[in-house]
Amino acid sequence: EKRTVIDADGSVIFDGSGRFGEEYQAVIFEKNVVVANPEFTMTSDYLTAFFRKSSEPATADDSITGEPEDKASRLDRAVATGDEVTVRKTIADGEVQVAKSRKATFFARDPKVKGSFDEVVLEVWPWVQRGNNLIIAKSEDTVIILRRNEMIVNGPVRTEIVGGGGLTPG
Numbered sequence: 001e002k003r004t005v006i007d008a009d010g011s012v013i014f015d016g017s018g019r020f021g022e023e024y025q026a027v028i029f030e031k032n033v034v035v036a037n038p039e040f041t042m043t044s045d046y047l048t049a050f051f052r053k054s055s056e057p058a059t060a061d062d063s064i065t066g067e068p069e070d071k072a073s074r075l076d077r078a079v080a081t082g083d084e085v086t087v088r089k090t091i092a093d094g095e096v097q098v099a100k101s102r103k104a105t106f107f108a109r110d111p112k113v114k115g116s117f118d119e120v121v122l123e124v125w126p127w128v129q130r131g132n133n134l135i136i137a138k139s140e141d142t143v144i145i146l147r148r149n150e151m152i153v154n155g156p157v158r159t160e161i162v163g164g165g166g167l168t169p170g
Contacts, residue, residue: 138156
């Protein structure tokens with residue numbers, strides 16, 4: 001199925017006050033939050049999910065149905081924070097990529113925009129292990145973006161080759 005499920009052990013706060021903008025409804029999850037998406041899983045202490053309000057009628061495929069005035073909402077982005085936010089993602093050839101940071105923001109692709117993709121932006125001391133490569137931020141300000149099978153790094157990092165034969169000389 002192509003749906004995202006968010007599970008939490010603590011409080012869930014529905015904020016329809018408009019403080020995040022009139023076009024959004026926010027839901028705040030606390031304590032042991034797990035986001036299960038068809039492409040990845042993300043665990044954190046806290047998560048704020050932003051749902052974009054739509055003027056279109058709700059359907060059975062929408063993440064949240066029964067909005068006031070029968071309007072559908074879709075997950076626009078989710079901001080996960082905590083002592084350790086973990087993202088696990090299966091990429092090309094079934095390889096598992098594991099990323100950790102103190103803040104991760106999931107941006108959902110816009111189904112109305114051709115060529116858009118889901119992406120995860122890792123901030124605050126991120127690191128990513130992909131196969132034998134371990135990419136570790138050397139600065140709190142380093143940002144790592146995970147999009148499809150790509151990893152985009154903005155800022156200083158150190159790369160370690162782990163659990164293998166290493167580099168072959170010459």
